Amino acid sequence: MGLLSILRKLKAREKEMRILILGLDNAGKTTILKCINGEDTSEISPTLGFNIKTLEHNGFKLNIWDVGGQKSIRSYWRNYFEQTDGLVWVVDSADRPDRMEDCRRELAALLQEERLAGATLLIFANKQDLPSARTKEQIAEILKLADIQTHHWHIESCSAVTGDRLLKGMDWIVGDIADRVFMLD
Amino acid sequence: MATAASRFGFKSSTSPHHAASAADILKLKKPSKDFLCPNYISNPVQFVEFQIRDMKSNHVFFDVGRPIETLDWTQSNMVDPENMTRTIEYAFPKEILSFESIGTNLVFAIHYFKDKMIKSFDFSFGFCIPNSVNTWENVYKVPKLDEKTIKDMVANPNKTVSDSYYFVNDKLIMHNKAYYTYY
Numbered sequence: 357m358g359l360l361s362i363l364r365k366l367k368a369r370e371k372e373m374r375i376l377i378l379g380l381d382n383a384g385k386t387t388i389l390k391c392i393n394g395e396d397t398s399e400i401s402p403t404l405g406f407n408i409k410t411l412e413h414n415g416f417k418l419n420i421w422d423v424g425g426q427k428s429i430r431s432y433w434r435n436y437f438e439q440t441d442g443l444v445w446v447v448d449s450a451d452r453p454d455r456m457e458d459c460r461r462e463l464a465a466l467l468q469e470e471r472l473a474g475a476t477l478l479i480f481a482n483k484q485d486l487p488s489a490r491t492k493e494q495i496a497e498i499l500k501l502a503d504i505q506t507h508h509w510h511i512e513s514c515s516a517v518t519g520d521r522l523l524k525g526m527d528w529i530v531g532d533i534a535d536r537v538f539m540l541d
Numbered sequence: 542m543a544t545a546a547s548r549f550g551f552k553s554s555t556s557p558h559h560a561a562s563a564a565d566i567l568k569l570k571k572p573s574k575d576f577l578c579p580n581y582i583s584n585p586v587q588f589v590e591f592q593i594r595d596m597k598s599n600h601v602f603f604d605v606g607r608p609i610e611t612l613d614w615t616q617s618n619m620v621d622p623e624n625m626t627r628t629i630e631y632a633f634p635k636e637i638l639s640f641e642s643i644g645t646n647l648v649f650a651i652h653y654f655k656d657k658m659i660k661s662f663d664f665s666f667g668f669c670i671p672n673s674v675n676t677w678e679n680v681y682k683v684p685k686l687d688e689k690t691i692k693d694m695v696a697n698p699n700k701t702v703s704d705s706y707y708f709v710n711d712k713l714i715m716h717n718k719a720y721y722t723y724y
């Protein structure tokens with residue numbers, strides 16, 4: 357990215373970051389968002405649109421978008437790509453094998469998107485509290501993360517039910533975006 | 542595009558005379574005296590629920606609309622009947638004025654939107670999926686208010702006013718007013 361475009365970005369957006377949480381339905385996206393925000397996660401209904409949280413984290417203003425993941429609304433995802441600094445991809449680590457294949461395919465398709473080209477990628481291997489959960493190494497293998505050349509990426513195992521390692525993942529993505537986008541500060 | 546914006550203040554200012562665009566409203570430094578658009582009966586955006594909580598204790602001290610479909614706007618003697626449906630009165634314990642940060646959570650439903658965008662000059666929702674239910678929680682630090690201001694606000698019920706503006710394609714489609722009482 358050229359110096360001018362960095363300056364322009366800095367000026368226009370004043371330390372605001374836009375983070376998009378995507379993944380298949382039932383992966384735990386809404387639970388993660390609520391858990392990060394200190395809300396009760398015991399009653400969560402399927403997302404029929406989006407949930408946005410605007411909050412401050414380490415001096416940055418984060419706009420975090422959780423968009424529903426059902427097949428019928430996945431085609432609307434692309435309406436939310438514009439100006440995205442970070443993509444959080446949530447995986448149900450205990451999901452069925454055929455759904456894991458869906459998950460790999462959807463992620464690979466997203467990474468081809470031009471409007472997401474500049475985004476940092478965090479993968480949450482969620483539901484680690486379940487005994488049948490795959491490890492993050494197994495998930496990385498299934499999703500073929502090692503092949504990704506186009507994006508900064510990082511995988512974190514977590515549980516949205518216990519809250520384990522969620523903040524660690526968020527700190528990483530915010531830090532990576534800050535280094536890329538706001539490095540002139 | 543759809544947009545939402547709020548202006549919050551202690552006294553009202555006079556409003557612009559012509560039809561308001563997002564740019565006009567950005568210039569307002571205080572809540573407006575009058576409503577800046579007609580009270581449209583059918584509206585593509587419907588508010589389902591509004592919640593305010595203290596982030597520290599997680600205590601929800603205001604929540605309207607959970608079991609019902611529309612906001613339960615309070616009738617008040619200071620509001621003419623025509624504007625009843627878009628005016629709300631809050632009564633909060635005065636402790637709210639010294640909370641560190643609060644979260645306001647808005648749940649809204651989109652009806653006959655197709656390929657239209659919702660935006661806010663404070664915040665842009667961008668595209669809204671037709672027939673969807675969406676939420677936006679804004680967590681912000683409460684500005685540090687001095688003793689005297691807090692006393693003033695408590696002593697003058699309904700003098701603290703806020704306006705919320707919602708635009709679709711830069712046309713003001715909804716303007717709601719709220720009056721606050723602290724006790």
Ligand SMILES: Nc1nc2c(ncn2[C@@H]2O[C@H](COP(=O)(O)OP(=O)(O)O)[C@@H](O)[C@H]2O)c(=O)[nH]1
Pocket residue numbers: 379380381382383384385386387388400401402403425446482483484485486514515516517518
């Ligand atoms: N055991 C377990 N269940 C989870 C976890 N995260 C989410 N869930 C459950 O998975 C279901 C789907 O979660 P939800 O957040 O609605 O998924 P979304 O469709 O991706 O938003 C809910 O029943 C959650 O309680 C987790 O870390 N562990």
Ligand SMILES: [Mg+2]
Pocket residue numbers: 385386387401402403422423424425
């Ligand atoms: Mg959801």
